[in-house]
Amino acid sequence: MENPMSSFLSAACLALVVTGMTLSAPVQAHASLEGQAKASVQVSDNRAALTRRYLELTTGGIDKIVQQLISEELAGMADAMPAEQLAWFRANTVIIMRPHMDALIRSLSDDIQTRFTEAELEALVGFYDTPEGRAIAAKQMEMGGAMSQAMQSFEMSYLQDLMTKFCGAFDCGAMAQEAAGATKPAKR
Template sequence: MRLIAVFAALFVFSVGPVLAQEPPDAARTRQLELAGRYLELTQGADTAKLIREQIEEGYGDAELPADQRAWLTDQMTSMFEEALSAAIVEIRDDVADTFTTAELEAAVAFYDTPMGRSIARKDLEMSAAMQQAMMPHLLTRITSMSEKFCQRFDCTAMGETAAKSRS
């Protein structure tokens, strides 16, 4: 009789935590929802605003009539927003796989605050500034690497192909 009571107690204590766990589908759904929210907070609306500001700034120096600058700004902003939305959908699974539920909950809780949104926006601004600062350095190094490549290998065929593609 005691043996049955021991087994019953073990069963109750071991089944409780198993029953309390979310089914894997619900857990995955939650993880994906959190990943989507994280991406929305860190790459969403503020990113679109920042992109528009950068495009406006870039076209501000162009010698174009105001209506053409406005049209190009609208078209480029729309194009970037569509590409960003598609990229967010594509990367959501990767974000869900990279971060734990607890990490995503903490990140979402943080980025959903005014300070979190401010930091996310500044991070985007700094990333854009870093890319802009890197461009001249990358171009210099790519040019140097291309020269070294052509010194080592025959680039004649590549030059002919490039010339044909421009015609």
Template sequence: MRISGILLAMALAFGATTAARAEGDDASRRLVLAREYVELAQGPNLEKSIRDASESQLASTPGLTAEQSAWMQETGADILTRLVVGMIDDVTQAVADVYTIEELEALVAFYRTSIGHSLSDKAFDLGMRQGRILADMQMAFLQELLSKYCAEFTCPGAAGGAAATPRKPA
């Protein structure tokens, strides 16, 4: 009786270890596939595109001397590139957490096709446009919210709490 209990306990322990190992293998496989998907979906020149876009944007900062502008372009692009690399790692982990192995394999297979390459080539430009749209919406939201807040409550520096003007007709 004791031997069968010991054998049962050993079998259960072995099964739990095997299941944990399989789960770890799945997580590792999902992370590898997620990284490949993210790399394929971003296109081959993401860092260069980010650097070019940030240098262009920082070059147009008003009121800077040529030396200051050059420093802003170089330093800002370096910082942004480093931050984007960290963000990509975070996005890769999120993708691995959300999708199954089968879903990730399908995404990778799709982005290896010519239409997948075409979409990834356009992804950066679309992302920049979406970012501007989102930033405009956030600014409109904050302006309207603060305007309404200052109309309701006393706001330091607000001249009588100006009335809110909606961005688009309701």
């Protein structure tokens, strides 16, 4: 039987991943600036304020989304966990996760300030400060969960296919023996 805590912790981690993916998507879109040293870039006070506003606009409501994800996961575990423990998780998960979420958001702030120009940040804030922008930000967070699940499925399928083909070309059993101190595996 699967450990119900493993499933719950996966859901909690998923919530963090969703937030990270949502916040990092615009940052990843500017990968051409990767080589630029953060320390050498002077960031204007206005860019810092714009970054704070951008993060406020794009992460608002994350507590509600996390609570919803956790509640859904806990509902599926109702038969496998005592009610008292379920109640504890419902009451404490978001409270305990919040400082970690805040640290994640803060860690992205410097990168956002470095990668985006002031004009780009003004455009982002201008967009996300509209009703449409707020709706899209909320949907991006929701989609992050689905995207994460799809990526997990993709990764498992891909890695299984890759390793099946790799072990078809090389003797994986012999490689395991070699790692344990036996003879060198032969190429098939």
